[in-house]
Amino acid sequence: MKQISRFSHFGELSxxxxxxxxxxxxxxxxxxxxxxxxxxxxxxxxxxxxxxWSLLGDLVRPDEDLxxxxxxxxxxxxxxxxxxxEQVQTFGKVNRxxxxxxxxxxxxxxxNIKDHQLKLSDNELHWHPVKEITExxxxxxxxxxxxxxxxxxxxxxxxxVFNLLPKKFSLRELQSxxxxxxxxxxxxxxxxxxxxxxxxxxxxxxxxxxxxHRPGKLYKFNAAKFAKKAKKVS
Amino acid sequence: MKQISRFSHFGELSxxxxxxxxxxxxxxxxxxxxxxxxxxxxxxxxxxxxxxWSLLGDLVRPDEDLxxxxxxxxxxxxxxxxxxxEQVQTFGKVNRxxxxxxxxxxxxxxxNIKDHQLKLSDNELHWHPVKEITExxxxxxxxxxxxxxxxxxxxxxxxxVFNLLPKKFSLRELQSxxxxxxxxxxxxxxxxxxxxxxxxxxxxxxxxxxxxHRPGKLYKFNAAKFAKKAKKVS
DNA sequence: TTTTAATGTGTATTTTTAACACATTATTGC
DNA sequence: GCAATAATGTGTTAAAAATACACATTAAAA
Numbered sequence: 001m002k003q004i005s006r007f008s009h010f011g012e013l014s015x016x017x018x019x020x021x022x023x024x025x026x027x028x029x030x031x032x033x034x035x036x037x038x039x040x041x042x043x044x045x046x047x048x049x050x051x052x053w054s055l056l057g058d059l060v061r062p063d064e065d066l067x068x069x070x071x072x073x074x075x076x077x078x079x080x081x082x083x084x085x086e087q088v089q090t091f092g093k094v095n096r097x098x099x100x101x102x103x104x105x106x107x108x109x110x111x112n113i114k115d116h117q118l119k120l121s122d123n124e125l126h127w128h129p130v131k132e133i134t135e136x137x138x139x140x141x142x143x144x145x146x147x148x149x150x151x152x153x154x155x156x157x158x159x160x161v162f163n164l165l166p167k168k169f170s171l172r173e174l175q176s177x178x179x180x181x182x183x184x185x186x187x188x189x190x191x192x193x194x195x196x197x198x199x200x201x202x203x204x205x206x207x208x209x210x211x212x213h214r215p216g217k218l219y220k221f222n223a224a225k226f227a228k229k230a231k232k233v234s
Numbered sequence: 235m236k237q238i239s240r241f242s243h244f245g246e247l248s249x250x251x252x253x254x255x256x257x258x259x260x261x262x263x264x265x266x267x268x269x270x271x272x273x274x275x276x277x278x279x280x281x282x283x284x285x286x287w288s289l290l291g292d293l294v295r296p297d298e299d300l301x302x303x304x305x306x307x308x309x310x311x312x313x314x315x316x317x318x319x320e321q322v323q324t325f326g327k328v329n330r331x332x333x334x335x336x337x338x339x340x341x342x343x344x345x346n347i348k349d350h351q352l353k354l355s356d357n358e359l360h361w362h363p364v365k366e367i368t369e370x371x372x373x374x375x376x377x378x379x380x381x382x383x384x385x386x387x388x389x390x391x392x393x394x395v396f397n398l399l400p401k402k403f404s405l406r407e408l409q410s411x412x413x414x415x416x417x418x419x420x421x422x423x424x425x426x427x428x429x430x431x432x433x434x435x436x437x438x439x440x441x442x443x444x445x446x447h448r449p450g451k452l453y454k455f456n457a458a459k460f461a462k463k464a465k466k467v468s
Numbered sequence: 469t470t471t472t473a474a475t476g477t478g479t480a481t482t483t484t485t486a487a488c489a490c491a492t493t494a495t496t497g498c
Numbered sequence: 499g500c501a502a503t504a505a506t507g508t509g510t511t512a513a514a515a516a517t518a519c520a521c522a523t524t525a526a527a528a
Contacts, residue, residue, distance in 0.1 A: 020296060023255050023326075023337060062254060062335055066326035090324040090339045092257075092300035101296055103257060105324045172506080189508070190486065207494095213505040214494045406475080423477070424517065447474040448524045 024104040025069040026057035026140070028088075028147040029078070031113035032164040036129045037180040038113070039144065040077070041136070043124040048098045049137030053128065055144070057104060070107040077125070084110040084163040088150050089143075096139050108147040110163035131183070152182055159200045162221040170208050170216035171195070199225060258338040259303040260291035260374070262322075262381040263312070265347035266398040270363045271414040272347070273378060274311070275370070277358040282332045283371030287362060289378070291338060304341040311359070318344040318397040322384050323377075330373050342381040344397035365417070386416055393434050396455040404442050404450035405429070433459060 029040040041053040056077050060069045066087070075081050085107050092103040113127060130148060135141055155161050161177045162169075175191050195201055201219040208215035263274040275287035290311050294303045300321070309315050319341050326337040347361060364382065369375055389395050395411045396403075409425050429435055435453040442449035 021255070021257050021294065023257065060255065060326070060337075063328060065328055066324060066337070087323060089321060090300065092294070092339070094297055094299055103294075103300070105326070170506090187487075188506090189488085192507080193509095194485095211505085212495065213503080214492080214507095216506055404475090421518075422475090423519085426476080427478095428516095445474085445526090447472080447526065448476095449526095450475055 020101060022100065022102045023060045024057050024102055025060055025066060025073060026055045026104045026106045026143060027070055027073050027085075028055055028106060028108040028144055029074065030108060030110050030130075030151065030164065031127055032177050032180060033113045033127060035176055035180060036131070037177075038127040039130050039133070041126055041128050041133075043126075044137040045124075046098070046137075052135065052137040053126075053133065053140070054137040055106075055140045060105075066105055070109070074109055074111075078111060079116045080111055084160055086150070086154070088147050091139055091143060093139065104143075106143050106147060108151055110151075110160060112164060112166055114166060148181075155181055159198075159221065159226060162200075168204060168206065168218040168220055170218055172216055174219075254335060256334065256336045257294045258291050258336055259294055259300060259307060260289045260338045260340045260377060261304055261307050261319075262289055262340065262342040262378055263308065264342060264344050264364075264381075264385065264398065265361055266411050266414060267347045267361060269410055269414060270365070271411075272361040273364050273367070275360055275362050275367075277360075278371040279358075280332065280371075286369065286371040287360075287367065287374070288371040289340075289374045294339075300339055304343075308343055308345075312345060313350050314345055318394055320384070320388070322381050325373055325377060327373065338377075340377050340381060342385055344385075344394060346398060346400055348400060382415075389415055393432075393455065393460060402438060402440065402452040402454055404452055406450055408453075 027040075031038045031040065040056060042056060044050065044052045044054040056073055058069065058073050060066060064072070067085070070085055070087075071081070074083055074085065086109075088106045088108055090103060090105045094101065096102065096104075130144070133141065133144065136144065155178065161174070161181065164177050165173060171192055174195070175186055175188065178191070179186055200222050202222050204218045204220055206218040208218060261274075265272045265274065274290060276290060278284065278286045278288040290307055292303065292307050294300060298306070301319070304319055304321075305315070308317055308319065320343075322340045322342055324337060324339045328335065330336065330338075364378070367375065367378065370378065389412065395408070395415065398411050399407060405426055408429070409420055409422065412425070413420055434456050436456050438452045438454055440452040442452060
C-alpha cells in the first residue's frame with residue numbers, strides 16, 4: 001500500500017504508529033498585583049536549564065482531554081477550579097525538549113492572585129512580573145510571548161480581564177489592568193465611557209475602603225449578560 | 235516523590251511516559267472556484283465513518299516538526315509547496331478517533347485551485363463547497379468550522395486571500411472572495427476604496443480577457459510591501 | 469445600432485474614536 | 499478645625515472611519 005493512501009483516515013493504529021512522542025500541556029497563568037501583570041513560574045531543575053524559570057505543565061494522561069489536563073494543572077497548583085482558560089497554540093519543534101520528543105499544547109489562564117495565595121513555602125514557585133522576564137527554560141519565553149499577544153487581542157472585544165480582579169473592583173483598578181496588559185496609558189474619561197456603554201458592569205453602590213484618598217465606587221462584572229455566551233463556549 | 239513535583243520540568247522521560255498517544259496533523263485546505271469557497275476533502279474509508287468526508291491529515295513523524303508535517307501533507311496532496319499555512323488549534327478529546335488516542339493539530343491553508351489541478355483520477359479526493367458541508371467524519375466538521383472562523387477573522391486585517399486567487403486578478407474577483415469567505419454582500423465602491431487605501435495592490439495596466447462583458451483591470455498583490463512582515467512571521 | 473451587463477468613480481451621513489479641563493470628595497498633615 | 503493633597507467623577511468638541519447611495523462608461527452580444 002502506498003504511503004499516501006494512509007492519509008487522514010488511517011483505519012487502525014499499529015504499535016509502531018504510536019511513536020515515542022510525548023504530549024504535554026503548559027499553562028501561562030496570568031495574575032495581576034501591584035499594578036503589574038504577573039505570570040506564575042517555577043524554577044527549572046533539569047540540568048540543561050538549571051535555575052531558569054519555566055511554565056507550569058505536565059504530561060497529558062492517556063485518558064484525559066487536553067482541556068482537562070490544563071484544568072488539572074491549574075487546580076493542583078493554585079487550588080482554583082473556576083478560572084478562565086483558553087487554548088492558544090501547540091509547539092512541536094523536534095528538539096524543543098532535551099529529554100526527548102515532547103509536543104506541548106499551551107493555554108493561558110487568568111486568575112485573581114489574592115483569591116488563592118499560593119503556598120509559597122517553596123520559593124521555587126513564584127509570581128513574576130511579565131515585563132521583567134527576558135529568558136526562560138525551553139521555548140517557554142516564546143510561549144509566554146505568544147500567549148501575551150493572544151491575551152492582548154482577546155481583551156479588546158471580550159470581557160475576560162474580570163478574572164484577574166476580585167469580585168468587587170473600582171474602575172481605576174479595571175483600567176489599571178488594561179494598562180498593564182496592553183502596556184500603555186489610557187484616557188480615564190474615554191475608558192469609563194466605553195465601559196458604561198458596554199454594559200459589562202453592575203454598580204454595587206459601595207465604595208472602596210482603606211484607600212489613602214477619596215474612595216471610588218465599586219462594581220462587579222455583569223455575568224448574567226454573558227451566561228449564554230459562556231455556555232456556548234464550553 | 236509526590237506526583238506534583240513532576241510538573242513542567244520532568245527531567246527524564248521513561249518508557250511509561252510515552253503514552254499510547256498518537257499525534258496527527260489535519261489540514262483544512264481552502265480554495266476558491268465558481269464564486270464559492272471550497273475545501274479539499276477525501277472520502278473516509280474506516281468503517282465507523284464509511285463514505286463520509288474527512289480532512290487531509292497524517293500522523294506526525296518522530297523526527298518532524300508540526301509545521302513540516304502540514305507542509306508535507308499539502309505538498310503530497312496538491313503538489314504545491316508555496317502556500318499559506320497557519321496553525322489553528324489542537325483537538326484532543328479522548329474518544330475523538332475510534333482507532334485509539336489520537337490528538338490532532340489543525341492548520342488551515344489557502345491555495346489557488348487552478349494552480350495545481352488535482353489528479354482527480356480517484357474521485358475520493360474532492361473540492362467541496364464549504365457551505366454545503368453539513369457533517370463530516372470524526373470531529374472534522376467542528377475543525378472545519380473553527381478554521382473557517384479563524385479565516386474570517388484573519389482576512390479582516392491581513393492580506394491572505396491573495397493566496398486563493400491567481401497571480402493576476404480583477405477587483406471583482408477579489409471582492410467575490412471576500413463575499414464568499416464572509417458569507418455576505420459588500421458594497422463595491424467602499425470595497426474598492428478600502429483596498430486602494432491599503433496599498434495592497436499593484437495596477438498591472440492590463441485588462442481581463444474572455445469575459446462576456448466589459449473587462450476589468452487586472453492587479454497583482456503588492457508582495458514587496460509585506461516582505462518584512464513575512465520574514466518576521468517565519 | 470441598440471441592448472445588456474458589467475466596470476468605474478465621489479459625496480454626504482453616520483458612527484466611532486480620540487483629545488482635552490475642571491469641580492468634587494475623602495484623607496492626611498499641620 | 500482647616501488647608502493641602504491626591505484621587506474620583508463628569509461632557510464636549512474635533513477628527514477619523516465606516517456606511518449608504520446613483521450615474522456615466524465600456525465592451526460584448528443581439
